[in-house]
Amino acid sequence: MLATPIGNRADITFRALHLLDLADAVACEDTRHTAALLQAYGLHKPLIAAHEHNEREAAQAVIERLRQGQRVAYVSDAGTPGLSDPGARLVAEARAAGFRCVPLPGASALTALLSVAGEVAGEGRFRFAGFLPPKGAERERALQAIAASPEACALLEAPHRIEALAVSLAAHLGPRAVTVGRELTKQFEEVDTVAAAALPGWLAAHPQRTRGEFALLVHALAPGPASEGEVDAEALRVLDTLLEELPLKSAVKLAARLTGRPRNALYEAALARKPQA
Known part of the structure; x- marks a missing residue:
């Protein structure tokens, strides 16, 4: 399970390049994207499409190669596989078949954002919610749970839904701090911390701010001044x-x-x- 850059191709690790070079095949989320990535590093490997719609079937193709003694690397389109990306089912199937799954750590939008969020109140604790349900009652329940919890919560969002998420977070969280990371590691990277209520205005301030991939951290609630005996x-x-x-x-x-x-x-x-x- 091999992490790839989330934008800047210089973020690939030496170990990842070494293992990609040794691999007999590369299973990947999108063969076109991965072919271009490998070509940028001067590598050419047989590719196996393994995405969210065929992961179970693709796992059998990977397992067959493993049975033949081959090395297979798995990469998602960007970042660490299995974190809001395909890969978890492939790991489960390979382990069930008796094969070892080795993590090759590297780039991740989640850890990149956390490292610059300056989150103190949560003392390092946070919940990873990933991509929220896109609509309906399930999405509303997820937002209410984030608002009700004092712990920090990390989210991911696509550009076509970021404005709707900003409006929802503003309505549910009000003055609570949110660190938003846009296009992390890329040319137009932005990281800023604002009150949730100000998120829609922050996005609207520049037309390009609704473009690109987003990672957000809802900050933990700082302990209030309530007395020891007060329970609201x-x-x-x-x-x-x-x-x-x-x-x-x-x-x-x-x-x-x-x-x-x-x-x-x-x-x-x-x-x-x-x-x-």
Whole structure:
């Protein structure tokens, strides 16, 4: 599983070039894109199309080559395979057939954005949501979950949906900070941190800002000035929901993580709601 550049071709690793040179074949998301990439490095290899629509069938072609003792590299169109890109099913099938899957780390839009986001409140913790559902109730539930969680959340988005996402994040997150990375590692790269409410205006400020690939980080909520004993209505709602399904201590622990409220205060609230515990 071999990571390729997300834009700047100089970001390929020496190890990746060495393994591509050794490979007997390259399985890839798009044969045209990968052929051009290999040609840029002076490499020519047999290509196997393995994308989201044929990954299970393509896995069998890869496994047959592995059974013959061949080396097969898998690459997605950009970045690290398996992260909002095809590759996970291929790995599962190859492992089930008894073959080893080796990671070759490299470029990733996710880690590139996190490294320059300056996220402090989350203390390094974040949730990776990838591409949100494109529409409907499922998308709305995903947005509500991001807004309700105090943890940082990383998102990816395509250019034709970035304006709609910006409007949705503005409506759900308001003043919460969002770091947006556009065209990371490419000529017109932009990284900026703005309030979610300002995202639509940020995109509209320059016509080219709606072009290219996007990675976004919704920043974690900083601890508020609430006193140790204060538990707000939203935290109580979360606690009540968890108490319906979990033992008291587990519900309190998870509620504290989800809401950022003090565990001791949540524990007292839980005892008041569930005195038999």
